[in-house]
Amino acid sequence: MSRNRITDILNIDYPILQGGMAWVSTGELALAVSLAGGLGIIAAGNAPADVIEEEIKKVKKETDKPFGVNIMLLSPHVDEIMDLVVKEKVPVVTTGAGNPGKYMEKLKEADIKVIPVVPSIALAKRLEKQKVDALIAEGTEAGGHIGELTTMALVPQIVDAVNIPVIAAGGIADGRGMIAAFALGAEGVQIGTRFVCAKECTVHNNYKEAVIKAKDRDTVVSGRSTGHPVRSIKNKLTGKFNQLEKEGAKAEEIEELGAGKMALAAKDGDTSLGSVMAGQVAAMIKEEKTAKEIIDEVVTEAKELEQNLKLDF
The missing domain is CATH 3.20.20.70 (Aldolase class I)
Incomplete structure (x- = not known):
């Protein structure tokens, strides 16, 4: 050190x-x-x-x-x-x-x-x-x-x-x-x-709480099909991303779904439809x-x- x-x-x-x-x-x-x-x-x-x-x-x-x-x-x-x-x-x-x-x-x-x-x-x-x-x-x-x-x-x-x-x-x-x-x-x-x-x-307290409550398998990766994958905590938004990708949606449609969602979680505290970006270590934070x-x-x-x-x- x-x-x-x-x-x-x-x-x-x-x-x-x-x-x-x-x-x-x-x-x-x-x-x-x-x-x-x-x-x-x-x-x-x-x-x-x-x-x-x-x-x-x-x-x-x-x-x-x-x-x-x-x-x-x-x-x-x-x-x-x-x-x-x-x-x-x-x-x-x-x-x-x-x-x-x-x-x-x-x-x-x-x-x-x-x-x-x-x-x-x-x-x-x-x-x-x-x-x-x-x-x-x-x-x-x-x-x-x-x-x-x-x-x-x-x-x-x-x-x-x-x-x-x-x-x-x-x-x-x-x-x-x-x-x-x-x-x-x-x-x-x-x-x-x-x-x-x-x-x-x-950041909104709801965002912090989502990180603190996260378990070891609670982060998921969305948007791989766009070439710009993002890791965040699993919620309704990630479910929507997953569904779009399963349906073969175009990259533009997937990116449109993600527009503004980080601010929705971080500023407004919507951790259900907002993007709660966090790493796999979230489960270590108590x-x-x-x-x-x-x-x-x-x-x-x-x-x-x-x-x-x-x-x-």
Whole structure:
């Protein structure tokens, strides 16, 4: 648990990043995580630049600690968001749903650290050549948009394929997951679902309760036929997705059903017809805690395991 390339690159106390979750990862949550020694991340999602600017100001008003913005490259506002993070001198940008190559020159000129999420070795190698600072290898256990490979299979393959540091994501909620990720060669972890139940997270309480009540098999994947599968907690909406896919519905029809459903759950608290995106670790989350309590607990458990784990073969 000593300092490594991730803590040095990001200038943070612990190699823990908070996942960028649309409608969940607001300025309040990012601020709390950064103050606790991790890297808080604001999720841009599909929001326009003026909305994200307000979230950035919430963090900058209270601290000068590093934080980041997660930018979905499929967002209709991606160009404006990129201009915004440059203007606001956001320290770190994580990206999802594609290759940020066309923005790299602009981001690096602004001295912004760029850390894309990758689901495959091919993209990891391509991004290393584009001089990104690190990579987030995200397994299919994660909530939200996912790839196909598991974290345990994906992380060591990406670590072996590149020379830049790798952050593991997907299926990590405690110190055990963190130590496991380090054993696979990662130098940091990204935790999403557990931070949904941080006290500072402004998501609707119904959403938090759905995560806390979730059992081991309660997350399901929808939308595989569209090429953009999403993991969320099983409810009436996922049942509708499943029915459409069984009937061979077109991708447009399936995507139309999903439009606005994340906000319906996260803001309005409709956890029946809204999209309650969460990872498979949801069943491990039993209560709401502050971001500091979560980070302290993860780090303490990881340190104890590091000291006590003695393997004798």
